[in-house]
Each structure stands twice: as structure tokens, then as C-alpha cells.
Amino acid sequence: MSSKEESDIIITSTKELGLAIQPKQEKKSYLNLYCFKLSYGIIYTYMFIGASMAINIVNRVIFLQYKFKFNFTLMLFHQIFCICFFLTLSKTSKSFIEMAGKISFQDFMRLKYQYIFYTLFFIFKTVVAFLGYQLVVNIPMYVSLRKLLTGMTFVYQYFFKKRKISKLNILEVILLTIGAILTGMDDYSTDIKGYIAVFLKNTTGLINLEISENFKKKNGVTNLKLLIYNSFLIIPILLFAILISGEYTKLKIYFNKEHNFHYYRLCIQLFLSCVIELTTNTSFFMSNEKNSSLFTQLLSDTKYIFITILSYRVLKTFVFTWKNILGVGITTLAGIIITVNSLYHNVQISKRKPKIENSNKDVEKKENEKEDKEVKEEENLEKK
Secondary structure (H helix, E strand, O other), X not given: OOXXXXXXXXXXXXXXXXXHHOOOOOOOOEEXXXXXXXXXXXXXXXXXXXXXXXXXXXXXXXXXXXXXXXXXXXXXXXXXXXXXXXXXXXXHOHHXXXXXXXXXXXXXXXOHHHHHHHHHHHHHHHHHHHXXXXXXXXXXXXXXHHHHHHHHHHHHHHHHOOOOOOHHHHHHHHHHHHHHHHHOHHHOOOOHHHHHXXXXXXXXXXXXXXXXXXXXXXXXXXXXXXXXXXXXXXXXXXXXXXXXXXXXXXXXHHHHOOOOOOHHHHHHHHHHHHHHHHHHHHHHHHHXXXXXXXXXXXXHOOHHHXXXXXXXXXXXXXXXXXXXXXXXXXXXXXXXXXXXXXXHHHEEEXXXXXXXXXXXXXXXXXXXHHHXXXXXXXXXXHHO
């Protein structure tokens, strides 16, 4: 084999390797609004941001104000609500069936091991998330630790997956990390259990981002279908976990005790948690199916700005310092850059012509038709 042929093979294999490394880009689909078009990918991402903000506040109220610290039970409520919602939708909405794909036992058996593995992982991830809420009471500290997930996602994609990341995104990661460190600087105490819980939440969050981003590419299954099968699988596992862990006994003791609140308020909070959790999971899966995991994480990090401020107003569990404010300010700057950049690449301005021009065109069309009619009449007269 000649050296030229060898070099051709090397170049070809390098190109193939480069194509394999790069994520497969799908053609963007847009929602056509009056003045502009907005990509569905960015819509799902902003839905995820809003729902994530709300679920952080609602779950903290349930855990801290109502002392309802029953993780498996809360997860069970979420999944039962999810199943009821999807069953109703599957019978009433044709567009939902088209988006999710065929749902059946035979279809499930085709990838049963992948679904079961994801369900077990989902339970572990959610329990770790709940523990993070409960153990780290100080909101700036929690926000500080959670924002490190962006840096972890960047390191994983840039150094391990060899993804090309723009300089602007690198700047956003740096600003978010600095803001995270400053936000929690006054509370770097020795809360080792809380640190471990939030670090595990970050790690499982990173894995979840990777799974949801690649599940459709590897298995040809929509993320919405993965979410539905996960809800079916998780219910019997959670019921078993409630009985084995002794949570059922603790629940009976909890409801037999007298509390300084009415139970209907707790029921309202639990219902809100179910609705918001469904929105959070669905929009997360849809967003990560259409966007890269780093993009989803960068954009969703802006929610922690509002979480910090809302938690300060609602829970009153911490006091703002100049370091907190500076950290939130830097994070806000990064959030503005991310938002403007994301909207720039996901919005198309509709080129709508004024109604006056359209009306003028109609007048011209009528005049032309009238002239053509007169010409034809004259031609007919000449023939006669």
C-alpha cells in the first residue's frame, strides 16, 4: 500500500470520527406566532425553567413548613398523577399519540432492560434531590452547589466527549461558576451530609442529561415515551419501597398527630407539586431531545437567580450579604447573555407585509382584470 493511500485512509477515518463525535443536529421546527417564529426547543427549555423554579419553592414549603418529609410517598403521588394525565391524553389527543409513538406491552418488551434501568436510576436521582432540599436549608448555599452542575457538564462534554463549545458558552460557564461560589461563600460550613447529597444530585443530573439527550438517537424512542413507561414501572417499586422502608408507619403517625395547619392546605401544596413535577419532567425531556445537554443546563441555570430571591421572600431562612448580592449579580449577567444568545438563534422574525400593500395589490388586480375584459370585448367586436 502506498503512502498516499495510507494518508487517504487516515483522512477518511478522521472525518468519520469527527462526524461521530459531533451530535446529530435535527432540523428546527418553529411555532408560528403573529410577528415571529419561536423554535419548539427553546419553548420547552423555558417551560422547564419556569417549572423548575416553581417545584423548588413548592417542595421546600412541603418539606420545611409542613414537615412532610416522605420522599417515596411524594414520588408516588407524582407518578400516579402523571399516569392519570397521560392515560387521559392518550385517549383524547391524536397529536399526543403522534408525538409519543406507539404505547403497548409489546413495544415495552423490545427495550425492557433499558426502561427498567432508567426507572431504578430515576428513583435514586429523585430521592437524592429530595435529600438535598431537606439537608441544605440555606438557599444561597444550595444554589451555589447546584450551579456547579454546569461546570461539570462543560468538563464532561468538552474534555471527554470532545464537543466543540463556543467561546461565548465558555464565558457563560465561567461567570455562572464564579457567581455560584460567591453566592454561597458565607455558608461553606461543615454540612458534609448536605454537600454529599447535592453533589450526588449534580452527578445524577449530569447522567440524566446524557441519557435523555441520547436515548432517542440510540434506541429510536422518543423521550416522551420513556417518561410514560417510567411512570408505569415506578409505581409498584415505590409501593414496595414505602412498605419496606417503614415510611407507611411514619405516615400514619404523621397524620395522627396534631399540626398547626389544616390538611387541606397540605393537599393543595401536594396537588401543586404533582402538576409542576409533571410539567418539569415533560418539558425537560422534550427540551433535551431537541437541544444539547449543555445548552439546557446553561439556560436553566438562570432559574436559580429567581429561586434565591423568591426563597428569601417566602421562606426567610437566610440573610442577604454583599457576597450573595454580588454572586446573584454575576449570575444575572451570565443569564442575560445566555438568554439573548439563545433567543437570537431560536427566533425568526416574520416578514409580514403591511395590509395597505395587500389592499393596493387587490386594487391593481381588479384593474388588470377589467382591462383584460375590455380588450377581449374589442377583439370579439373586430371579429364580428
